[in-house]
Amino acid sequence: MSRPLSWAKANLFGSPASSLLTVLTLALLWQVVPPLVDWALIGASWGAGDPERCRAAGGACWTLLTERHRLMLFGVYPYDQHWRPALAVALFIALLAISANRRCWKPWLGGAWALAVMIFAALMWGGVLGLAPVETSQWGGLPLTLVIAVLAIAVAFPFSILLALGRRSGLPAIRAVSVGYIELVRGVPLVSVLFMASVMFPLFLPEGMTIDKVLRALVGMTLFTAAYLAEAVRGGLQAIPRGQFEAADALGLGYWRSMRLIILPQALRLVIPPIVNQFITCFKDTSLVTIVGLYDLLAASKAALNDPAWRPYFVEGYLAAALVYFCFCFFMSRYSQWLERDLRQGNR
Amino acid sequence: MIMQDPPIVELNGVNKWYGDFHVLKDIGLEVARGEKVVVCGPSGSGKSTMIRCINRLEEHQSGCIVVDGVELGDDLKAIEAIRRRVGMVFQSFNLFPHLTVLENLTLAPIRVAGMTPAEAADTAMALLERVRIPDQAAKYPGQLSGGQQQRVAIARALCLKPKVMLFDEPTSALDPEMVGEVLDVMTALASEGMTMICVTHEMAFARAVADTMVFMDEGRVVEVAKPALFFDHPANERTRRFLGKIIGH
Ligand SMILES: Nc1ncnc2c1ncn2[C@@H]1O[C@H](COP(=O)(O)OP(=O)(O)OP(=O)(O)O)[C@@H](O)[C@H]1O
Numbered sequence: 001m002s003r004p005l006s007w008a009k010a011n012l013f014g015s016p017a018s019s020l021l022t023v024l025t026l027a028l029l030w031q032v033v034p035p036l037v038d039w040a041l042i043g044a045s046w047g048a049g050d051p052e053r054c055r056a057a058g059g060a061c062w063t064l065l066t067e068r069h070r071l072m073l074f075g076v077y078p079y080d081q082h083w084r085p086a087l088a089v090a091l092f093i094a095l096l097a098i099s100a101n102r103r104c105w106k107p108w109l110g111g112a113w114a115l116a117v118m119i120f121a122a123l124m125w126g127g128v129l130g131l132a133p134v135e136t137s138q139w140g141g142l143p144l145t146l147v148i149a150v151l152a153i154a155v156a157f158p159f160s161i162l163l164a165l166g167r168r169s170g171l172p173a174i175r176a177v178s179v180g181y182i183e184l185v186r187g188v189p190l191v192s193v194l195f196m197a198s199v200m201f202p203l204f205l206p207e208g209m210t211i212d213k214v215l216r217a218l219v220g221m222t223l224f225t226a227a228y229l230a231e232a233v234r235g236g237l238q239a240i241p242r243g244q245f246e247a248a249d250a251l252g253l254g255y256w257r258s259m260r261l262i263i264l265p266q267a268l269r270l271v272i273p274p275i276v277n278q279f280i281t282c283f284k285d286t287s288l289v290t291i292v293g294l295y296d297l298l299a300a301s302k303a304a305l306n307d308p309a310w311r312p313y314f315v316e317g318y319l320a321a322a323l324v325y326f327c328f329c330f331f332m333s334r335y336s337q338w339l340e341r342d343l344r345q346g347n348r
Numbered sequence: 349m350i351m352q353d354p355p356i357v358e359l360n361g362v363n364k365w366y367g368d369f370h371v372l373k374d375i376g377l378e379v380a381r382g383e384k385v386v387v388c389g390p391s392g393s394g395k396s397t398m399i400r401c402i403n404r405l406e407e408h409q410s411g412c413i414v415v416d417g418v419e420l421g422d423d424l425k426a427i428e429a430i431r432r433r434v435g436m437v438f439q440s441f442n443l444f445p446h447l448t449v450l451e452n453l454t455l456a457p458i459r460v461a462g463m464t465p466a467e468a469a470d471t472a473m474a475l476l477e478r479v480r481i482p483d484q485a486a487k488y489p490g491q492l493s494g495g496q497q498q499r500v501a502i503a504r505a506l507c508l509k510p511k512v513m514l515f516d517e518p519t520s521a522l523d524p525e526m527v528g529e530v531l532d533v534m535t536a537l538a539s540e541g542m543t544m545i546c547v548t549h550e551m552a553f554a555r556a557v558a559d560t561m562v563f564m565d566e567g568r569v570v571e572v573a574k575p576a577l578f579f580d581h582p583a584n585e586r587t588r589r590f591l592g593k594i595i596g597h
């Protein structure tokens with residue numbers, strides 16, 4: 001018997017039950033795949049055009065993406081200035097790629113990020129170097145999603161480490177504050193944290209003082225993410241044997257040095273999966289900022305589909321938006337698996 | 349022994365409780381510079397607790413402990429300074445698994461003593477020569493045998509040039525065939541004049557190396573004597589029973 005045939009016999013028709021499953025699966029695929037191919041490829045309309053073209057083609061309307069992708073990606077940002085958010089996004093993605101390399105985990109990377117955030121802000125806001133000023137209320141789409149996710153994660157992560165250490169602190173006041181914060185934030189939905197940050201928070205500010213809407217959403221996301229991350233980090237701290245703390249103490253390292261050099265490097269690598277899980281959750285949860293009136297990628301995509309002529313093709317639009325979310329999340333997930341393996345190779 | 353020098357470690361009327369449990373009862377002990385003290389006693393008698401009080405891994409509740417002229421109190425900075433002058437070797441090695449052997453040894457000299465990485469690496473290599481494993485410097489602790497790990501741990505404890513070394517049953521987590529290599533290193537260290545306080549049940553080592561034997565039972569120091577006297581004519585009935593048990597078989 002040839003290789004493929006014996007493979008099929010062993011793996012697909014090994015027992016009556018698995019034969020039945022194989023047949024059912026094939027039948028299902030037969031039902032689903034041809035119409036899908038028909039819709040997505042054969043009957044689809046590609047390239048530029050108007051909704052009429054899609055109606056005539058009958059299949060998937062990829063023309064929608066050609067015509068509307070800039071609205072989906074950049075929202076209501078002034079159309080002739082779209083190169084600015086595009087550049088800003090490219091900058092962030094490039095820096096994310098650099099940060100993924102463990103050899104680049106040096107102090108300069110922090111500086112590079114600070115610089116990138118400044119350039120990002122300058123590009124998006126304008127008002128400097130002859131760039132036309134653009135209000136944050138006009139920001140939208142992918143740059144908004146990215147900046148909220150990246151900054152929320154970047155600030156929440158160190159904050160969560162402090163919270164986790166605080167929760168294990170020997171000082172009752174610090175412990176109480178940490179526990180109180182974590183439990184309080186974990187006890188409410190993200191939507192209400194965002195509402196609080198965006199509606200309630202300004203009420204407490206003195207008359208005339210306002211905080212930018214994007215910043216408020218960012219603060220809400222950060223506070224929320226930090227509470228969850230803190231619990232993941234605490235799990236890692238708890239898994240470190242007492243002997244490690246004692247050995248660090250016995251060398252006279254002191255609290256902060258022993259945490260930074262001995263305990264956290266070990267604890268954090270133990271909890272990479274739950275931490276990355278939280279990063280992914282945070283990235284996807286940015287789509288909730290729409291409830292405080294911000295147009296993130298999902299909301300911008302939705303708005304781009306508002307034109308009655310294009311509305312029948314919302315599936316294509318949402319599929320495209322989903323694909324963007326998926327790319328980022330899938331990258332984070334694969335990266336964390338790689339990082340875990342890479343770090344494990346180091347010791348033993 | 350030079351008795352006119354002030355003792356480098358001095359415990360006076362030290363008491364410690366875990367909740368209601370009175371672990372250390374009125375402990376008094378003086379260790380002179382260069383002296384080798386071996387502490388033994390039945391399990392649960394408080395040996396580890398006492399030795400861990402000396403670098404304040406445990407806190408005592410009354411009495412006073414003076415190490416190298418500094419009394420251990422609530423001053424964190426003073427305690428960190430004392431800890432740098434006191435090396436400690438644990439039963440379970442406690443090497444840092446995410447760092448190589450060399451990094452384990454250079455961490456404290458670089459971060460605490462402010463040595464340059466090159467200086468620290470030189471010192472570390474010299475110490476690894478002393479514990480006879482210079483060829484393992486680039487490995488991670490998980491790649492070494494128990495005996496090798498414990499020798500690295502001794503080298504790590506020596507890396508800040510301590511004045512006193514504390515050993516808490518350094519050989520009891522080891523396979524029998526590795527006990528010898530660790531004891532050899534400790535014997536060599538003793539012959540170089542290091543002050544050592546060592547909890548161990550290796551009686552042959554104790555007899556060969558110790559200047560003073562200390563026997564503890566139920567949280568008390570029951571007997572302090574020269575090894576010759578301690579092993580051959582123990583004064584206390586409990587010491588006699590204990591020695592009978594562990595030397596008998
Ligand atoms: N953290 C703690 N909380 C409560 N009791 C403790 C604690 N640590 C130790 N003990 C108790 O204190 C007593 C002395 O413990 P210690 O570890 O000092 O004994 P030891 O002489 O070193 O014994 P071994 O030879 O088994 O190591 C034991 O009865 C032990 O159960």
Ligand SMILES: [Mg+2]
Pocket residue numbers: 395396397516517
């Ligand atoms: Mg013990």
